[in-house]
Amino acid sequence: xxNAEILAPVTCSKARLPxxxxxxxxxxxxxxxxxxEKTISLDALLDIDAPQTYLVRAHGDSMIGVGIFDGxxxxxxxxxxxxxxxxxxxxxxxxxxxxxxxxxxxxxxLLSENPIYxxxxxxxxxxxxxxxxVMNSIRQHxxxx
Numbered sequence: 349x350x351n352a353e354i355l356a357p358v359t360c361s362k363a364r365l366p367x368x369x370x371x372x373x374x375x376x377x378x379x380x381x382x383x384x385e386k387t388i389s390l391d392a393l394l395d396i397d398a399p400q401t402y403l404v405r406a407h408g409d410s411m412i413g414v415g416i417f418d419g420x421x422x423x424x425x426x427x428x429x430x431x432x433x434x435x436x437x438x439x440x441x442x443x444x445x446x447x448x449x450x451x452x453x454x455x456x457x458l459l460s461e462n463p464i465y466x467x468x469x470x471x472x473x474x475x476x477x478x479x480x481x482v483m484n485s486i487r488q489h490x491x492x493x
Contacts, residue, residue, distance in 0.1 A: 351408040351445050358401040358423070360391055394484045400427030402480070404437055406446055411435070413461030414448070420487050422446060424480035435482040440468065441475050446482065 390396070404422040414435060416422065422437070430436045436449040438458055447458035447468065456470040470476050 351406065351410055358396050358398050358403060360396065360398045361389070394423050394486075395425070396423065397425060397427050401425050401483075404446065404482075406485070410460035410462050410465045411446055413463075416446065416461070416482075416485050417487065420485045422482045423484040423486065425483050426480045428481040428483070430478045430481050437479040437482065439475075439477040439479060440470070444479070449478065 391398075402424050404424050406416050406418065406420045406422055408418055411417075416435070424437050428434075430449050432449065432451045434449050436447060436458075438445050438447055438449065440458070445458065445468075448461060450457045450459055456476065458468040458470070460467070
């Protein structure tokens with residue numbers, strides 16, 4: 349049962365977006381704080397290193413403890429080696445998952461970040477492929493168009 353859907357590779361963009369220096373309060377914004385500090389590249393912000401970067405859509409609730417929710421888009425790097433503690437896209441016997449990669453005493457374990465799900469121990473005979481390390485997640489808050 350997969351909980352990660354591969355969407356597409358990412359290409360570099362030369363687009364730069366305005367970045368406002370003012371912090372936006374979660375209450376009522378101050379109209380006096382509306383000047384642009386600089387422009388910022390989404391490539392730099394999301395640490396995109398094309399063609400080593402691709403997008404995945406998360407499915408389910410197994411990673412809510414780290415803020416990855418159903419439908420979130422994950423920015424994944426194949427150019428980074430997975431280390432114990434990283435969130436990874438892993439294929440186990442052909443099924444893809446987003447999980448926390450851990451290694452302890454020569455045992456690889458993939459952990460969910462929701463206590464209702466059990467740890468997945470990689471056993472002899474299992475085929476485990478790490479397809480990349482999750483660098484960022486993107487959540488859509490508005491469904492207009």
